[in-house]
Amino acid sequence: xxxxxxxxxxxxxxxxxxxxxxxxxxxxxxxxxxxxxxxxxxxxxxxxxxxxxxxxxxxxxxxxxxxxxxxxxxxxxxxxxxxxxxxxxxxxxxxxxxxxxxxxxxxxxxxxxxxxxxxx
Numbered sequence: 495x496x497x498x499x500x501x502x503x504x505x506x507x508x509x510x511x512x513x514x515x516x517x518x519x520x521x522x523x524x525x526x527x528x529x530x531x532x533x534x535x536x537x538x539x540x541x542x543x544x545x546x547x548x549x550x551x552x553x554x555x556x557x558x559x560x561x562x563x564x565x566x567x568x569x570x571x572x573x574x575x576x577x578x579x580x581x582x583x584x585x586x587x588x589x590x591x592x593x594x595x596x597x598x599x600x601x602x603x604x605x606x607x608x609x610x611x612x613x614x
Contacts, residue, residue: 521527
């Protein structure tokens with residue numbers, strides 16, 4: 495039974511390919527039919543392009559809202575944090591290497607302070 499289904503499937507695929515090829519040849523030979531199909535394809539492509547543009551615009555707006563909301567939440571969180579230092583953030587943007595050095599020094603200082611507290 496499986497062989498019969500496989501044979502039918504292959505046969506249907508072959509017939510589909512032969513039919514599509516015959517239609518393509520007929521279309522290429524008939525100028526009116528070819529122009530009609532090209533016109534239909536162009537119209538469909540224009541419709542799809544318009545749909546994709548609209549969907550892209552909506553997606554772009556949603557992404558902007560998400561990003562704005564993310565930065566607004568981050569800004570609110572950092573403003574509520576008393577230890578937030580804007581100069582460190584500015585240095586991080588301007589010179590990340592210098593910021594890494596500064597953070598490393600701060601970590602070392604915190605470790606030393608922690609060890610002093612532990613030994614007391």
